[in-house]
Amino acid sequence: MFSLKNKKAVVTGGGSGIGKAIATVLAKQGAEVHIIEIGKEQAATALAEIQANGNQAFSYACDVANHEDVIRVFDEIGKINILINNAGIAHIGKADTTQEADFDRVMRVNVKGVYNCLYAAIPKLRLSGGGVIVNMASIAALIGLPDRFAYSTAKGAVKAMTMSVAKDYIGENIRCNSISPARVHTPFVDGFLQKNYPDNIPEMFEKLSKTQPIGRMAQPEEIGALALYLCSDEASFITGCDYPIDGGFTTLNN
Template sequence: MFTLTDKKAIVTGGGSGIGKAIAVILAKQGAEVHILELNAENAKQTIAEIESIGKKAYAHSCDVANLQQVKAVFEYIGNIHILINNAGIAHIGKVDTTGEEDFDRIMNVNVKGVYNCLNQAIPQLRKSGGGVIINMASIAALVGIPDRFAYSTAKGAVKAMTMSVAKDYIGENIRCNSISPARVHTPFVDGFLQKNYPDNIEGMFEKLSKTQPIGRMAKPEEVAALALYLCSDEASFITGCDYPIDGGFTTLNN
């Protein structure tokens, strides 16, 4: 089950965290994986991990917010079967503490970056007779999260784009779904704690972990397993859906 042999996949932001875990599991299941990553060193590490399990993958330096760069890379890769729109950046702030520059930066990467990749993916998916798109949204698109105005706005847009694309291309055998994680233990979380709470890293990690009713953060590999299922033929009846993977955050936090 869940074999991706002879499938070609693009994973944006595949150099670390959730993107890395998705790139690895897709390759493990037989896909030819192409990683679009701004950080070349991170991309090399993901490639090395994939090669260590006897699979091949390819890294492409690309800023997803730049349409010309995205266009060049997608045309170079050619026809694809899977797109994982994972690249994104975070921001902390309320609406009155979020400056225009920061707001534009979040929109450029988290919204326009997704648009750029969707825009260039559709022609390549058509060449393959269809395929699968997964957009990485967030529980911030579903419920109010304190101090996450710009990030929540962007992820709400990602969820809406998912539904629009699913509707528009259902007749072309292109499925589109989104995944909405709660907190996931990634290098970003470790860096955030080191920067903001250097004297209380363990305490804050525990506090953040317990905001999920299940009592811990997700592992990147758990999100990747869901992505694998949605990419597989076993999920061929699923499109236009958002999947919270949140340890009960959106339904059990009363």
């Protein structure tokens, strides 16, 4: 089950965190994985680990917000079967505390970056007779989160793009779904705690963990397992869906 043998997958932001976990599990299940990162050195560790296990992986330095750069990379990769739109950045702020430059930066990466990859990837999926797209949304797209105005706005757009693409390309054998995680224990979380709470990291880590009713953060590999399922033939009847993976956050916190 869940074999991706003879499939070619592109994972944006695949050098660390959730992206790395997804790239690793797709490669483990037989896919030839192509990692797109802002800098090639950022993908080096993931690439080395995947290749060390005897699996196929390649990396490309590319800013997903740069339209021409994205097209160039996808042309280099050629026909594909799977696209994982994972690359994104975070931002903390309310509507009246989010500066214009920060808002534009989040939109440029988290919204335009997804559009750019969809634009470049769909013709490559057609060359394979169809395929699968998985977009990384967030519970921020589903419910109100404090101090996450720009990020929530962007992830809401990602969820909407997912539904639009699913409807537009269902006749071309292209499935499109999204995943909406709650808090995941990634290097971003560790960096956030180190920067903002250097004197009480364990206490704040526990507090952030307990915001999920299940009592902990997700592990990147758990998001990777869901992405694997959605990319597999076992999920061939699924398109136009968003999957909260949130330890009960969206349903049990009310």
